[in-house]
Amino acid sequence: MILDGKMVAQEERKKLCTLITSYQEMGLRAPKLAIVLVGHNPASETYVSNKMKACHEVGIEVDKLAFEEDITEQELLNVIHQLNTDSSVDGFIVQLPLPEHIRESMVLTEIDYRKDVDGLTPMSMGRSIQGLRAIPSATPAGIRTLLEYYHIQTAGKHVVVIGRSNIVGKPMAIMLMQRPYLSLPSMSASTLGDATVTVCHSKTDHLEAICRTADIIIVAAGCPGLVKANMVQPGATVIDVGINRIEDPSTPRGYRLVGDVDFEHVAPIAGAISPVPGGVGPMTIVSLLKNVVVVYGGKLLGAKVGEE
Amino acid sequence: MILDGKMVAQEERKKLCTLITSYQEMGLRAPKLAIVLVGHNPASETYVSNKMKACHEVGIEVDKLAFEEDITEQELLNVIHQLNTDSSVDGFIVQLPLPEHIRESMVLTEIDYRKDVDGLTPMSMGRSIQGLRAIPSATPAGIRTLLEYYHIQTAGKHVVVIGRSNIVGKPMAIMLMQRPYLSLPSMSASTLGDATVTVCHSKTDHLEAICRTADIIIVAAGCPGLVKANMVQPGATVIDVGINRIEDPSTPRGYRLVGDVDFEHVAPIAGAISPVPGGVGPMTIVSLLKNVVVVYGGKLLGAKVGEE
Numbered sequence: 001m002i003l004d005g006k007m008v009a010q011e012e013r014k015k016l017c018t019l020i021t022s023y024q025e026m027g028l029r030a031p032k033l034a035i036v037l038v039g040h041n042p043a044s045e046t047y048v049s050n051k052m053k054a055c056h057e058v059g060i061e062v063d064k065l066a067f068e069e070d071i072t073e074q075e076l077l078n079v080i081h082q083l084n085t086d087s088s089v090d091g092f093i094v095q096l097p098l099p100e101h102i103r104e105s106m107v108l109t110e111i112d113y114r115k116d117v118d119g120l121t122p123m124s125m126g127r128s129i130q131g132l133r134a135i136p137s138a139t140p141a142g143i144r145t146l147l148e149y150y151h152i153q154t155a156g157k158h159v160v161v162i163g164r165s166n167i168v169g170k171p172m173a174i175m176l177m178q179r180p181y182l183s184l185p186s187m188s189a190s191t192l193g194d195a196t197v198t199v200c201h202s203k204t205d206h207l208e209a210i211c212r213t214a215d216i217i218i219v220a221a222g223c224p225g226l227v228k229a230n231m232v233q234p235g236a237t238v239i240d241v242g243i244n245r246i247e248d249p250s251t252p253r254g255y256r257l258v259g260d261v262d263f264e265h266v267a268p269i270a271g272a273i274s275p276v277p278g279g280v281g282p283m284t285i286v287s288l289l290k291n292v293v294v295v296y297g298g299k300l301l302g303a304k305v306g307e308e
Numbered sequence: 309m310i311l312d313g314k315m316v317a318q319e320e321r322k323k324l325c326t327l328i329t330s331y332q333e334m335g336l337r338a339p340k341l342a343i344v345l346v347g348h349n350p351a352s353e354t355y356v357s358n359k360m361k362a363c364h365e366v367g368i369e370v371d372k373l374a375f376e377e378d379i380t381e382q383e384l385l386n387v388i389h390q391l392n393t394d395s396s397v398d399g400f401i402v403q404l405p406l407p408e409h410i411r412e413s414m415v416l417t418e419i420d421y422r423k424d425v426d427g428l429t430p431m432s433m434g435r436s437i438q439g440l441r442a443i444p445s446a447t448p449a450g451i452r453t454l455l456e457y458y459h460i461q462t463a464g465k466h467v468v469v470i471g472r473s474n475i476v477g478k479p480m481a482i483m484l485m486q487r488p489y490l491s492l493p494s495m496s497a498s499t500l501g502d503a504t505v506t507v508c509h510s511k512t513d514h515l516e517a518i519c520r521t522a523d524i525i526i527v528a529a530g531c532p533g534l535v536k537a538n539m540v541q542p543g544a545t546v547i548d549v550g551i552n553r554i555e556d557p558s559t560p561r562g563y564r565l566v567g568d569v570d571f572e573h574v575a576p577i578a579g580a581i582s583p584v585p586g587g588v589g590p591m592t593i594v595s596l597l598k599n600v601v602v603v604y605g606g607k608l609l610g611a612k613v614g615e616e
Contacts, residue, residue, distance in 0.1 A: 105440050126434025129482075130474045132413050156513040164485055166438045173481075174437075177472055177507045196518065198506040199485050205464040210504065 001150070002267075003239070003274040005142075008149045009282035013058050016286075016293055020059035023296075031296035032061040033117065033288075034083055034092035038076065038102070039069040044095045051093075054285050060292055063089065073102045077110055084112040090296040091117030091135075093288070117291040120167060129174050135291050137171040142283030143218065143239055144175060144192050145290075150272060152216070152237055155180075155194035160211055162227070162260070163220035164201045168241050172218055173197045207231070219260040227261040235271035241280050309458070310575075311547070311582040313450075316457045317590035321366050324594075324601055328367035331604075339604035340369040341425065341596075342391055342400035346384065346410070347377040352403045359401075362593050368600055371397065381410045385418055392420040398604040399425030399443075401596070425599040428475060437482050443599050445479040450591030451526065451547055452483060452500050453598075458580060460524070460545055463488075463502035468519055470535070470568070471528035472509045476549050480526055481505045515539070527568040535569040543579035549588050 020030060033055055037048050048064065055062045065079065076098075083092045092115055098104050105122075113123035119137035127134035136144075147154065159176050163169035180193040195216070200207055202221075211217055211231040219227050220241035232238060242260030259276030267273050274280055328338065341363055345356050356372065363370045373387065384406075391400045400423055406412050413430075421431035427445035435442035444452075455462065467484050471477040488501040503524070508515055510529075519525055519539040527535050528549035540546060550568030567584030575581050582588055 105438070109435075109440075122434030122438055122440065123431050124434065125437050126430030126432065127417075129433050129437060129478055130413070130430055132417075132430060156511050158513075158518075170437050170482070170485075173507075174478070177478075177509070194509075194511040196506065196508050196512040198504065199481075200504050201485070201502075203464050203502040204504040205466075210466075 001272040003146055003150055003237075003272055003279060005146055005274060005279040005282045008146055009142075009286040011149075012145065012283075012286045012290065013054070016058040016289055019293060019297075024059070029088075030059055030061045031090050031292050032063065032088060033292045034063040034065060034086075034089045036076075036079060036083075036092065036094040037064060037066045038071055038095070038098055039067075041097070044097075048095050051285060051288065054289060055292075058289055058293075060289060069099050071102075073106065076102060076107060080107060080110045084110075084115060089115065090299070091115045091292045093118045115295065117288055117295060119171070119291065125166075125171060125174075128171065128178075131178060135295065136175065136287070137167060138287040138291065139168050139220075139241065139280065139284045140172040140175050141287040141290070143172065143241070143280060145287065146239070146274065146280070146283050147192060147216075147237075152272060154192045154216065157195050157215040158198065158213055159195040159216040159218065160198045160200060160214035161218045161220075162200045162207070162211075163222075163241070164199055165220060168220035169199060169201070172220070173199045221260050223260050224258050225260070225262045227266060229262065229265040229269055232266050232269050234269050236269075237272040238266055238270045239274050239280065240276050243276060243281065309580040311454055311458055311545075311580055311587060313454055313582060313587040313590045316454055317450075317594040319457075320453065320591075320594045320598065321362070324366040324597055327601060327605075332367070337396075338367055338369045339398050339600050340371065340396060341600045342371040342373060342394075342397045344384075344387060344391075344400065344402040345372065345374045346379055346403070346406055347375075349405070352405075356403050359593060359596065362597060363600075366597055366601075368597060377407050379410075381414065384410060384415060388415060388418045392418075392423060397423070398607070399423045399600045401426045423603065425596055425603060427479070427599065433474075433479060433482075436479065436486075439486060443603065444483065444595070445475060446595040446599065447476050447528075447549065447588065447592045448480040448483050449598070450595040451480065451549070451588055453595065454547070454582065454588070454591050455500060455524075455545075460580060462500045462524065465503050465523040466506065466521055467503040467524040467526065468506045468508060468522035469526045469528075470508045470515070470519075471530075471549075472507055473528060476528035477507060477509070480528075481507045529568050531568050532566050533568070533570045535574060537570065537573040537577055540574050540577050542577050544577075545580040546574055546578045547582050547588065548584050551584060551589065 035048055052062045083089055108121045111121045113121050116124045116135050119135045124134045154176055161169050161173045176195040177197045178193045208231045212233055216237040218239040224244040238261055240259035240261040244258050245255045246258050248256045257277050343356055360370045391397055416429045419429045421429050424432045424443050427443045432442045462484055469477050469481045484503040485505045486501045516539045520541050524545040526547040532552040548567035548569040552566050553563045554566050556564045565585050
């Protein structure tokens with residue numbers, strides 16, 4: 001079975017669109033996301049315009065705050081503080097990476113976790129790890145939605161996560177090992193969690209043997225072809241978070257995108273597998289949209305992220 | 309080999325004592341811990357007086373702030389805010405549990421992570437998970453010190469953590485899977501980390517089989533005798549974090565303390581094992597003392613926890 005992230009993301013967007021339309025029919029303002037962009041990194045500009053497009057499609061308003069490369073750390077922190085207190089903005093994100101002279105961790109630490117719709121601040125992660133209400137990291141939340149859509153259970157299952165990054169590996173591991181919980185108002189209860197989770201990485205011995213014991217493998221290592229057929233037990237679920245450019249002169253752009261899984265040989269063995277592209281990628285943007293709408297919806301219901 | 313936490317804690321306390329004496333010979337004030345205690349829970353009162361005694365032994369000054377059971381949440385939050393800004397207090401802890409009418413998570417969230425010497429606030433955990441400077445949780449930090457003392461390596465090793473609590477299981481797993489890092493000024497570099505970590509819990513299938521693949525087992529499940537001889541591979545390290553009261557009419561108190569490991573049968577197989585009592589327990593208090601001194605020492609050196 002192919003886990004079709006493109007299709008699932010499309011359905012999720014439709015649901016969000018219906019929800020926002022119904023809010024507007026009630027005379028309410030639209031949810032609003034602010035995006036902070038520093039400098040002119042072409043990849044960042046593309047990501048931001050994709051996010052803006054996705055927002056507009058479902059009816060989320062977007063404020064793009066663009067700054068030149070030479071903004072100081074203090075000036076940027078002032079922008080963050082203003083967004084924290086601006087009640088017309090439901091959530092905001094700072095597009096990474098930032099220029100060298102600005103410390104990413106200082107900026108992320110200052111974002112109010114109640115507006116942290118990327119779910120990447122230390123406070124959001126700390127609250128998640130403690131099982132407190134927090135906005136989930138976008139990529140792990142997207143993977144959760146994908147697994148839920150296809151009714152793939154995690155309770156008692158052995159999940160092997162390959163990669164220990166701050167944006168995928170570690171928050172994904174935490175999310176899957178927790179007790180299942182009720183998520184924010186207006187979103188359905190999550191059925192995932194209660195998994196036995198192993199986190200592997202570049203220093204892991206016996207990666208192949210460990211993977212062969214997995215019911216679910218989630219790989220975010222940035223290493224093309226890392227997960228091979230001999231590492232996957234028949235029927236296992238394989239989620240590929242890798243996005244790698246491989247030179248390919250036969251394509252118009254001279255390259256193609258591949259994941260961290262040897263898809264051709266693993267797909268026939270796996271019980272379920274997400275392709276690259278069209279798997280996890282589209283789910284990540286939809287998680288961001290969902291996070292904005294959940295914060296907005298929570299406000300309507302008087303239930304805020306910071307309250308237990 | 310028995311991992312003698314009592315002896316290692318004693319040595320660590322001696323080192324702290326020497327360090328604090330040298331500060332005082334330089335004419336500096338003593339490090340200062342504040343302890344907030346609400347109500348008259350007998351166990352809490354015992355813990356607090358043990359902590360105070362341990363502080364005094366090494367030369368840490370202690371302010372005990374005791375409040376009656378009926379203090380309101382807001383009044384307690386005001387106390388926290390005052391301690392956050394009181395520059396004469398290096399770090400402080402709130403003894404848990406709190407009375408039912410006070411939300412623990414609200415109180416912990418308000419503690420400034422730079423003074424959070426229990427390392428239990430969401431911000432401390434979130435920063436730890438992201439590899440940023442933070443005060444480590446006391447029990448995992450104590451286990452780290454114990455492993456380091458006996459030169460037990462973790463890089464590339466398979467560590468199985470049993471239990472997913474906020475104070476042991478989850479922070480321990482995070483600490484061991486991270487890249488090794490330089491800890492705060494005046495403390496030595498940690499050699500631990502880079503482990504392949506599996507977190508097991510009450511919902512785990514095949515716990516026995518998973519444990520048999522472990523180089524190191526760390527159990528904090530609150531379940532006497534959970535780890536049996538057939539779950540431990542010869543030569544493995546076993547760390548027992550459990551503290552359980554077992555009825556025993558032959559003792560003066562009518563009970564004795566046991567851990568989560570069937571010590572009698574596991575000890576002959578294990579390469580190294582920590583006993584209960586006298587293993588992890590004494591290390592936890594010494595971690596608290598160490599955290600206070602590290603925050604104090606960091607201030608002297610102009611390096612604060614919040615700066616990268």
